[in-house]
Amino acid sequence: MLPLIQLQQISFAYPGSNQLLLNQIDITYSYRQRIGLVGANGSGKTTLLHLIMGLVRPTAGQLLFKGNEMRSKEDFRKLRRSIGLVFQDADDQLFSPTVLEDVAFGPLNIGLSQQEALRVSRETLKYLGLLHLENRVTHQLSGGEKKLVSLATILSMQPEVMLLDEPSNNLDTATRARLISILNRLNMGYIIISHDWDFLSETCAEVYTLHEGKIIQSSTECLHSHHHAHRLGNCPHAHEHEE
DSSP, X not given: OOOSEEEEEXXXXXXXXXXXXXXXXXXXXXXXXXXXXXXXXXXXXXHHHHHHHTSSOOSEEEEEETTEEOOSHHHHHHHTXXXXXXXXXXXXXXXSSBHHHHHHHHHHHTTOOHHHHHHHHHHHHHHTTOGGGTTSBGGGSOHHHHHHHHHHXXXXXXXXXXXXXXXXXXOOHHHHHHHHHHHHHOSSEEEEEOSOHHHHHHHOSXXXXXXXXXXXXXXXXXXXXXXXXXXXXXXXXXXXXXX
């Protein structure tokens, strides 16, 4: 079976910049892999997910989806039916008046009838324990509720893989634990950007570090619960000591 996603020699620089943010990156992502991605702020983690989704285009290199190179807008429209992106800020994802309308938007957009889209959306909300929110005004939800509803908007489209950008940011302890439980129950793979090593240790099987434009696979020993986190994974780094 062909890999789901392949990045081949992908480079990226912002328009007008001579400095590469991503430099000849190679990634092969197979079905149902559960990968964590760490790196310093500004290292290009979010940009990498946006490249996969076709929201930005690489300066050089190729992106393949199921063995086919992604070139046109139509190519990426097909890709987005199989890959779902959960944005870091839920307010960037939610725009409909009610929760149910937000969750049904994706299924309607991929061709489901209104009746079928509502059925799938209610099933998704029920699975996530959110059905009681279906008629709530979206912008009046709590931050944690918005985060879970934004996840529902992607799951209702039944993707093959999800890309999640800092999903545990600003969650209280109970909602964070609930999100971990949801992710572990899913029958799909995902790539998670996070600075929260404990969160990754409970949701991912492997971790990669983005450092100076390159992807480095961190040792599996990095995935463990602890009371501190190294933002550079197992890349060489120095500790600052108090005098």
